[in-house]
Amino acid sequence: MADMRLAVVGAAGRMGQALIRAIDAVDGAALAAAVERSGSDALGRDAGELARLGPVGVAIGDDAEAAFAAADGVLDFTAPAVSVEFSRLAADAGIVHVIGTTGLDAAQEDAIRANAARAAIVKSGNMSLGVNLLSVLVRQAAKALDADWDIEVVEMHHKHKVDAPSGTAYLLGEAAAEGRGVDLSDNSVRVRDGQTGPRPKGTIGFATLRGGSVVGEHSVLLAGEGEVVELTHRALDRSIFARGAVKAALWARNRDPGLYSMLDVLGIS
Ligand SMILES: NC(=O)C1=CN([C@@H]2O[C@H](COP(=O)(O)OP(=O)(O)OC[C@H]3O[C@@H](n4cnc5c(N)ncnc54)[C@H](OP(=O)(O)O)[C@@H]3O)[C@@H](O)[C@H]2O)C=CC1
Numbered sequence: 372m373a374d375m376r377l378a379v380v381g382a383a384g385r386m387g388q389a390l391i392r393a394i395d396a397v398d399g400a401a402l403a404a405a406v407e408r409s410g411s412d413a414l415g416r417d418a419g420e421l422a423r424l425g426p427v428g429v430a431i432g433d434d435a436e437a438a439f440a441a442a443d444g445v446l447d448f449t450a451p452a453v454s455v456e457f458s459r460l461a462a463d464a465g466i467v468h469v470i471g472t473t474g475l476d477a478a479q480e481d482a483i484r485a486n487a488a489r490a491a492i493v494k495s496g497n498m499s500l501g502v503n504l505l506s507v508l509v510r511q512a513a514k515a516l517d518a519d520w521d522i523e524v525v526e527m528h529h530k531h532k533v534d535a536p537s538g539t540a541y542l543l544g545e546a547a548a549e550g551r552g553v554d555l556s557d558n559s560v561r562v563r564d565g566q567t568g569p570r571p572k573g574t575i576g577f578a579t580l581r582g583g584s585v586v587g588e589h590s591v592l593l594a595g596e597g598e599v600v601e602l603t604h605r606a607l608d609r610s611i612f613a614r615g616a617v618k619a620a621l622w623a624r625n626r627d628p629g630l631y632s633m634l635d636v637l638g639i640s
């Protein structure tokens with residue numbers, strides 16, 4: 372089979388550059404186009420040079436429709452409203468859309484779900500193997516322990532991150548809620564400040580740290596009487612997310628339309 376032609380949107384971003392390097396390193400994938408927003412300083416630059424690979428002969432442009440017409444799939448780590456618009460364009464073009472963008476609100480999630488009726492979309496708050504394995508372990512631990520065990524999700528990211536809690540923190544919170552058989556939205560505490568009162572039993576708490584260049588660290592703490600179980604993942608390099616995204620695109624090629632997760636891609640449950 373011919374290489375899968377992939378377009379990278381947000382090509383000049385932290386993840387965009389990691390995606391360009393990952394496509395170069397993976398057999399069966401080829402960079403077809405690289406897209407940035409209109410007005411970006413990166414327009415016209417060679418995508419490989421920007422990603423510190425050396426020239427690859429693909430110039431960064433701002434015409435997403437033309438890029439999608441020349442691609443079999445798009446890798447998208449940009450911003451919530453941008454990913455919603457790209458999911459419409461990718462569905463119009465009938466190509467695979469891999470979405471790593473986090474921080475979407477409920478209406479934006481619904482819009483993407485609607486577009487998944489027309490094309491295969493793989494979406495996850497974290498594309499790494501390690502975090503997806505962690506989510507399975509968290510679900511198991513939450514299932515095994517009763518609501519006397521308090522569950523807290525703690526995350527730390529670099530100072531440039533614009534959304535909180537992280538997409539991964541939600542993914543892990545959802546896994547804990549599923550294991551416990553409750554709905555996360557009715558049972559989460561996302562912020563604490565001032566006279567909070569005692570911790571409400573059965574809730575899943577979130578705590579956010581931001582600083583420096585931390586790629587991404589997540590811990591789920593299950594705190595019982597006299598003991599704490601702690602499950603942790605540390606991302607040491609963005610290549611783990613980029614490799615996962617390329618793997619997701621290759622997996623989704625020729626799949627029926629639908630909204631898929633990284634657990635589907637990795638075949639772990
Ligand atoms: N699911 C996962 O595994 C992971 C998810 N993420 C998520 O990915 C997203 C991006 O993260 P990161 O790479 O660090 O962020 P960056 O800000 O470094 O990159 C985002 C890029 O998208 C560009 N962009 C903005 N608007 C458009 C547009 N209309 N068309 C094309 N490009 C556009 C930005 O350009 P400009 O700066 O000029 O606005 C920027 O270059 C975040 O939501 C983050 O949480 C990150 C890592 C892993």
Ligand SMILES: O=C(O)C1=N[C@H](C(=O)O)C[C@H](O)C1
Binds near residue numbers: 536538586
């Ligand atoms: O913004 C980031 O950098 C990351 N975002 C994702 C998230 O919100 O969980 C994944 C990863 O932790 C890095």
